[in-house]
Amino acid sequence: MKIIVDQDKCVASGQCVSSAPDVFDQREDDGIVVLLNDNPPAGLADDVRQAAALCPALVITIVE
C-alpha cells in the first residue's frame, strides 16, 4: 500500500490523525497533513482506508 496526500488541498480536519495516528500527523503551525509513513504495514491498511474515506478534503489517495 502506497499513500499520496495533497497538502495544498488539505483542510486540517484531523480525521486522518484520528483514524491512523501512526501514519498521519498534522503540521504544528497550521494543522496541515504530514505523512509519517507513505508505505505502512498491512496491519494498518484498514485504518488508512478509513482515513481516506473520512477525509473531508478528499486528499488522501491510496495506491494498493
Add this chain to the structure above:
Amino acid sequence: MTTTDAVPEYPMTRAEGCPFDPPPQLTQLQREAPLVKVGIFGKPAWMVTRYADQRQLLPDKRISADVFRPDFPGATREPLPESERRSVGFVVMDDPEHARLRRMVSAPFAIKRVEAMRPRIQGIADRLIDHLLDGPRPVDLVTAFALPMGLQVICELLGVPYEDRDSFERDSNQLANTSLPMEVRVQARIRIGKYLDKLVGDKLARPGDDLLSGLTAQIRAGELTRWDAAGIGVLLLSAGHETASNMIALSTLALLENPDQLKLLRDSDDPAVVAGAVEELLRYLTINHHSRRRQVIEDFEYDGQLLKAGEGILFPSDIANRDPSVFEEPDRLDLTRDASRHITFSVGPHACLGQPLARVELQVVFSTLYRRIPTLRRAVPLDELSFKQDVATYGVHSLPVTW
C-alpha cells in the same frame, strides 16, 4: 431557466410532528433525480440531492462560495451588502485567499491541540451540570446548559479572560438568539467586534496559547490587521456557539424521544461508543438544514445536464445524510451504526474548520450529562416545543426539562 413554473420553492417545510426529519418534499426530490431545480426567492437554482454527487461537486473549482457574486443564491432575499464582507470572512471566499486566511487559524483545531483542551471542556460541562443540579426544576436546557456550554468552549479557544465572560456571554447570546430583532443582534455583534479588537490588542502585549494570540504573529508580519483578527474571532464565535448549542439541545431531545438509544449512551463508558453516537447524531439531525449554497462560475455538464455560469447550486446536507444508498434505514436513529461518513461538516475546501472541537465538545457533553442526570426528561409535551424552521441552523427554541 427562464420560468419558475412548477419549480418548488426552497427551503421546504418539515412535516407536522416530525421535528427530526427533513421535509418530505426534499426526500421525494432525492428519489426523483440527482440534479433537480428549485426556486430561491423565486429564482431557479440547481439542487444536488444525493450523497455521492454532493461529494463529487462540492470540491469542484467551477463552483464558488462567494456570496457577494451577483445572483448568488443567498439566505436572504436582498443580496448581502459589501459592508458585511468582514463579518462573514473566509467562509464565503474562494481559494486561494480563502485558504490563506483559513490556515492562519487552523492550528488550534489540530487533533492534538483539541485533545489537550478536553479536560478544560470536561470542567466546563461539570460546572454547568453542578449548577443545573443545584437549581430549580423544571429548567430550560437551552439557556441553562446548551448556550453557556457552547459559549464557554469558544471563550477557551479564543482566550477570553474570565472577568470579561459575563458581558461577552450576554452579547453572544443576543447574537445567537434568532428570535430577537435583527437590529438588536447587529448591535450585539458590533459590541463583540469592538471587544475582540481590544482583546487582540491585549494579546499583542501579552500573548497566551489561545487562537487570538496565535494571530499576533501575522499581525506583526503585516499579513493581517488587528481589526481583521477581531473579525476572525467574531466569525469563529458565530460559527461555533450557535451550532454547538443547537446540537446539544436538539440531540438531547432526540435521545429523550428514543429512550433505548439514550440508554445505550448512558450505560456505556466506552469512548468509542460515545464517539460513534456523536457521529450518528450529527448525521441524523444535520442542523445545518438550509443547504450549503454555491454558484456555478463556469459552464459544465453533469449527469446529462448543462450547468451554466451564474446559476445557483444547492447542497442540502440533511437529505444527503438520509441517502438510502449510503445509510441503511436512514430515518432511524441508531447510535451503533457507523455514521462517520456523514456530510454534516461538508466536504471540500470549506469543510467545517471547527469539526474536531465540535466532536470533542459533543463527546464530553453526551458522556456526562445523561450519566449525571439519569432521570432527565421533558417537562412539557413534545407538541408544545417550537423549532427553528426558518433559520439556517436548526434547533429547538427552548427545552424545558426536569428530573
